[in-house]
Amino acid sequence: MSNISGFSVSKPVALWNKPIKADFKELFKSLGKGVIDGVLGKWEEVAKDAVEATAALGIATAPEEVAWLLIYRSLVEAIVSLVKGNQELLFAEPNQSDFELLCDRLNHSLESIELHIDQDFFSRPKDLPILEAIKTAFADWLKYFSVNQAQALTISHRLPTYFVYALHEEWAKHPEKYACLKEELDTPFTQANEREQSCQRYLAWLQKQVDEPMFLEAFGLKQVYVPLHAYYKQKVGGEKEEEFERRMREDEKYQRIVLDLETELEAWLEKGDRHDAIRVISGGPGSGKSSFVKIFAANQAEKGKIPVLFIPLHHFEPSNDLVEAVGKFVRDDTSLRHNPLDKHKADSRLLIIFDGLDELAMQGKIATEIAQQFVREVQRKVERFNVRETCLQVLISGRELVVQANSSDFRQPQQILHILPYFVTEDERKNYIDDQKLLQQDQRQIWWQKYGNASGRGYDCLPEELNRNNLTEITAQPLLNYLVALSFDQQKKFPTDGNLNAIYANLLTAVYQRGWADHQHPAIHGIEEKDFVRILEEIALASWHGDGRTTTVREIEAHCEHSSLKSLLDKFQESAKLGVTRLLTAFYFRESGVKEQEKTFEFTHKSFGEYLTAKRIVREVRLIHKKLKDRQNDPDEGWDEREALKRWAILCGASPMDEYLFKFVADEIRLQNASDVSNWQQTLCHLIAFMLRHGMPMERLNPRSDFQEENRQARNAEEALLAVLNACARVTKTVSKIQWHTREAFGIWISRLQGQRINTYAHVFCLNCLSFLNLQGCVLVLKDFFGVNLEGANLVQANLVQANLQGANLQGANLAGANLQGANLEWAILYEANLEGANLQGANLEGANLEWAILYEANLEGANLEGANLEEANLEGTILEGANFDGENLEDLNEGSDSDSDE
Structure with missing residues (x-):
């Protein structure tokens, strides 16, 4: 040397x-x-x-x-x-x-x-x-x-x-x-x-x-990143564990402790407790969790104290053995020459960051099941690696619903860290313990100052036009706040109702005008804005039908061919393939690997794909309504019901809808003409009734799949029909009048859509899509309606004997004459519900909200009303013999009940 x-x-x-x-x-x-x-x-x-x-x-x-x-x-x-x-x-x-x-x-x-x-x-x-x-x-x-x-x-x-x-x-x-x-x-x-x-x-x-x-900016994430705050839940003592776990309103038994997220995790790394080696970051779409873990990984890499492996889970193929799965990821997606979990080559310390627990849902299995299997395999391997000393620490990020579904596996104090928005209002701060006074800081002001400096747009704080109460929820979320900035910069105006889809629509217009309205961008020449958006919708659909985020040029071309968009593709300069590639790299996509020897592209943020997919779904609803109407007016025109359902199966059968996509669908429908939405609601009711009598016409799909796959796709398409109908009903606030061909038809159908819960906390999407639904006289005996949303539903004379309605939302529902004998309505919301003449004999209404409910001549004999809120409830003629009250809600009873109750 x-x-x-x-x-x-x-x-x-x-x-x-x-x-x-x-x-x-x-x-x-x-x-x-x-x-x-x-x-x-x-x-x-x-x-x-x-x-x-x-x-x-x-x-x-x-x-x-x-x-x-x-x-x-x-x-x-x-x-x-x-x-x-x-x-x-x-x-x-x-x-x-x-x-x-x-x-x-x-x-x-x-x-x-x-x-x-x-x-x-x-x-x-x-x-x-x-x-x-x-x-x-x-x-x-x-x-x-x-x-x-x-x-x-x-x-x-x-x-x-x-x-x-x-x-x-x-x-x-x-x-x-x-x-x-x-x-x-x-x-x-x-x-x-x-x-x-x-x-x-x-x-x-x-x-x-x-x-x-x-996106299309000169700056990177690092230039505008604002350190995030988070909180963890700390259980309040004084209540028995089994009682605590039994109650629906868990949050009332927790304290929310605020902390600086990066400081907390650096302290966790420094401590290196082998018994506390897993941390979970939970947040909604656009809450900044992926940005945080990227920044955290980069910072730890620069410090060089602990080797870091960053794994985006939409690029990860989980298996029964975590070591093998990590080894495959390392070989395919990184420059590393060894598997850092290989026992013969492992480092003395390693931090693995798994980003996007919810993205494991796109591997062909039930979302909660595959996430749960992955989490438990991570736990097993962490325990094995840390037998004598701390060798492996793991940080996992994911959307709220999938983290909540796996919360029973994360029981260490401070193990789940919930991301807080940039700004928490003074009234909301009362819900947190914030000894460091972190929530007093409006981080939006810091972000806009950084953004102003990095972009050259000169902002030193949140613009006054956007600093309004009705926009607080949007500007407080990192991604949406940034989209607001992009839209505002281009148009200097902003939708006042705060509809997220209006923000995305403004953004699409801004991006198009920014580079392509004058055909300055060589990727698109001669393509109008409506065609630009239409192509993007088809790209999003191709991604949804795949793994939810990524797609290939071949898949995009196939979708466009099927949707008669080939002429639009031909407008791209040079070959269509090069044109699509240019569009993908110019819009909010990036190359993400290779699939079947072809480059794959992914949305830079999953929410872009969900928004565009929602637009595509609403476009299809509009088209189906028009085509069915055309057939009614002229038998030689339009589509019949089977053709409409076939189109729907092609659109919505490949992948199941979830809460996040549903929210975009609902927001998109809110932007439509009210009379159109009302007409769509009636059309969807008719289609569902036809489908339940005749089935989904899966035999019309070409090529045909095997029975199991056709059955899966039919189920997905049926659930999407129900969800979009519900989105329309939420706008019109009118009951969806489906003609059930038998009293059992709905119960059989919802059981098929619902499937089997994986665990108590598992979210069942279809049960959130039953509000404003006509279920009059339906047989729903022993039905699992845990946490169901039946707000505004018509349940007159429905048979709900011993049904589980724990935590159900029945606000404003009409349950007149319904049979709820022995039903579990613990912590149910029955605010302003009509229970006139209902049979609630032996029902469990513990903790239920019956405020302003109509219980005229209802039978509450032997019912458990301990802790129920009966304020302003109408109990005239109500049978209360043997009902169980506590001392407080007795004071709320109206005069006129038929008998005294037992205390």
Whole structure:
């Protein structure tokens, strides 16, 4: 090993009497030509040309020359990558002579810089002095292409992170070219073996992820990220465990303790308790959980104390053995050369971050089942690895519903951390214990200031136009707040009702106008906005029919062909395939791997796909209604019911709808004309009645699947019919009058849709879609309606004997004459419900809300009303013999009940 501690490095001027030009003029000219020619997917060729035109790698032999060429080539790759990632922001063909002068000037400002390479360089490559000078020159070059000052600085400031990653990549690709540096410099970088180098490359990649551009912006996540707050639930003492677990209103028995999320998790890592090695982050769509875990992974990688493995679960194939599954992910999706969980190669400490527990649902099994299996396998492996000391810690993020469904597996104190929004109103703060006063801070103001600086739009706080109470819920959520900013910047107006779909619609218009309305974007020429949106809907549908987030060009083409959109695809310049690829890379997609030897693309955020899929579903409802109406008016026109149901099965059969997609469907329907929604409601009622009599026409699908698959798809399509009907009813607030052909028909159908619960906390989607439904006279004996939503439903004379309605929402429901004998209505909401003449004999109404309920002549003999709220309830003529009350709700009883009750 050489004793030289370092050496000066400058651009080589000549070697063996042959000129070696390693100037930046050619680089800037090559990049400029790439922008002017619109090379799009050919930036790798630009990088290659720039390097080969300016640096003869095969000639350099002296360490200082080799070091310079390593640095230069890495800089080229970094700068090209930055330009490629921000190509949508670069416009205007520069004046050739002016551009030559600019390149000369930029090169002159850099050519005299001399570098000194020593042991510290490879430990802290971001501190390389030339980077500051190149950042300035690069920013000047960007401004020549109509990039504003703030954007140019934002892009150029990302250069060091990109350079470090490119340095690792270049060293790994051409180790033989830089062998002499290993002898000259004794650093962990230069002396690392192949495994260590792959780890260094991977950690550099993690740090680069948070610097990559967001959407069509110049900045990355890191530039606008605001540290998140969270809370954990702490049980309040004083109640027996079995009683506590039995009650529906659990939250009333918890304290919510507020904390800084990153500080909490760093303390957890530092403590390294082998008995407390799993943490879970829970949050809704767009709450910032994925952004947080990316930032956390990058920060831990930069600190270098504990190796980090980041696994997006929509790229992960779970199996019965976690070690094998991680090994496959590492081989297919990372630069690592070893499985960090392999017992023969494992690190002494490892943090694995699994992002998106809910995304495991798209693997062909029941969502809750596969998530539960995964969680338990993680627990088993963590226990095995941590037998003697803490070797493995795991952080899991997921949407609220899937975390809640697995909450019984997470019982350690502070194990589940619930993400809080940017802003919590003063009234809501009363629900939290916030010793650090974190909730007093309105983090929206910080975000908008960062956004204003990074984008050059000059915001120093949340604009007054958006600082309204009816928009608080939206602007307080990280993703939605950002979409608000994009929409507001383009249109300087905003929907006042706070409908999320209106925000997304504004965003689509803003994006289209931003780059494509004047056909400046080469991806779309001659395509109108409505066609642009229509294509995106079909892309979203292809993703939903797949794994929920990713798709391929082939699948998109197939969907467009089936939906008669081939003519739209033909409007793309060059081949349709290249056109689709351009669209995907220009909109909110990114390449995500390979599927069946074809590149896959994924939505940058799952909510974009859900919104566009919802639009596609509502479009189909409109079309079905029109076609059925056409057939009524002319038997030679339109569709019959079987054709309509076939179309629906094709649209909604491949994948089940869930609460998140349903919310977008409901919001989209709210944006429609009220009379149209009322008509759709009637049409869907008719289709459901026809379907229950004749079945889903799965035999009409081509190609046909086997019976089991057809049955699965039919069930999904039927549930989607019910859900969309319910979305319409929630808008009209009128009862959906389905003509059940037998009294048992609904009960049989809902049992088929409902299936078997995996556990007590498992969410059953279809049971949330029964509000405003006509169930008059239906037989629902012993039905599992735990947590069901029957708000506003017509249950007159329905047979609900011994049905489980624990925690049910029956607000405003009509239960007149219904038989609820022995039914479990514990903690049910019966506010303003009509129970006139209902049989509630022996029913359990403990803790139920019967405020303003009509119990006229109802039979409550032997019912349990302990803790029930009977305020303003009408109990005239009610039979209360043997009913069980506590002392408090006796005071709420009206006069006129037939008998005294037993206390």
